[in-house]
Amino acid sequence: MTPGQGAGTPGETAYRQIRADILFGRLAPGSKLKLDRLRADYRTSVSTLREILSRLSSEKLIVAEGQRGFEVAPISVKNLKEIAALRLLLEGHALEQSFRQGDVEWEGRVVAAHHKLTLMEERMEAGDASATEQWKHYDWNFHQALISACGSRLLMETHAAVFDKYLRYQMIALGFRSGISGREHRLLLGCALKRDAAKARDVLDAHVKGGVEHALGTGAIGG
């Protein structure tokens, strides 16, 4: 989820909108992407649209169907498990590096990101479902902040791409695991400040595996 701020060109704006619509499930997995329709919905030219679809297809968020067009990447239980495992591999490693190298500035970023996330979690707890997207946005920011001192741009970018795919599953099989993820986020914050990477990896492991089980339990993902 690319943060929404910053002025973009019309093409950039449309790219972000389409991408967000895929991640948040408004463009459903497996649905066909018709150029005419997209052009009207996102108000861009066909040539700009082709560039956008080309980008999204190399991100594997959409797939080309031969010569005929594109569809939103399908979902499957197998893929969810692969994405979750890859997220754990990348994020666990990045946490270790980041905890080792993070300075006070980094701690500040982590604390701030956690504070904002907590407020959103409280809104969710209170039953305000309209906050869902914002909540996910702050969740993303918190996890990114934790690893932001890892020192590798490539690792951060690869993680971000995987995290977005994971997020799509969360949105499709959405559940707010009331209380649980909030507690795990607090634990992660504590680990970060104490630089306890081993424990943070354990917490993250439980966090992601719990999220996957929850998603599978909803039955929304299918086979």
Add this chain to the structure above:
Amino acid sequence: MLEPSASPETIGESAYRRIRRDIIFGRLAPSQKLKLDVLRASYGVSVSTLREILNRLCSEGFVIAEGQRGFEVEPVSPEGFREVGGMRLLLECHALAASFSAGDLEWEGSVVAAHHKLSTLETRMAAGDKSAAELWKRYDREFHRALVSACASEALLEAHASVYDKYVRYQMVANIYRGEVAAAEHRELLDCALKRNVERAQQVLIRHVEGCVESALARGDQTWLVRPSGRANASRQAARTEPRVAGRVKAPAGASPSKTPVRRSPSAARATRNKRKREA
């Protein structure tokens, strides 16, 4: 990718592969400006197809968009090489473990075959036949791919393939040839695979990758880090805000790489990509 194309493909697809390969093999040099009219002529595609291709290569990290001005080949730097090497190790070590434990006899066969082809090319390279370089790199890649191919995660294999190609680009651009050292490591990896010795395989791989990165960076000649000449980059540099790019410009040939590389933050990287301008 480095593998040959399987089915008949569109002109755009074939141009995409050729441009990608030319970047990986350094024929389109790091930081080289990619002029649409020049590329259009040399790859025989329309400007709009070309823009699609360059956008795709942008999101793969082989090309960067320079605001409204166009595209250039992703630059190289010592820290960039280390990051790519580190990422390759993270993914490949993990995949090796999964693959070794799940691999069956078919898998062993594919590993043995891939190693045979690689070692044949290594012999040709050692005999001084440098014309085989591209094929050699392809078999190198196929051998490493075969080793991890039973890991059972497509997502992991995709992520690995993407970082592997970035790694090969550094090898080609830095003109790395480690001859018998690398060949011996490949033999060790083969042996570990057949014995399912994950731990030793990981150690060999770490040596294999770190040895390569460090030998390239320790070498006196760092000409591969120099930006192409004849490029008016002074004004553009000034216009840019992200420190990483400025920090990547290397001094004249022979100068050692900066010890304190400036790194562009991921958000800045994203912001740069977001600056990309399209004509409607």
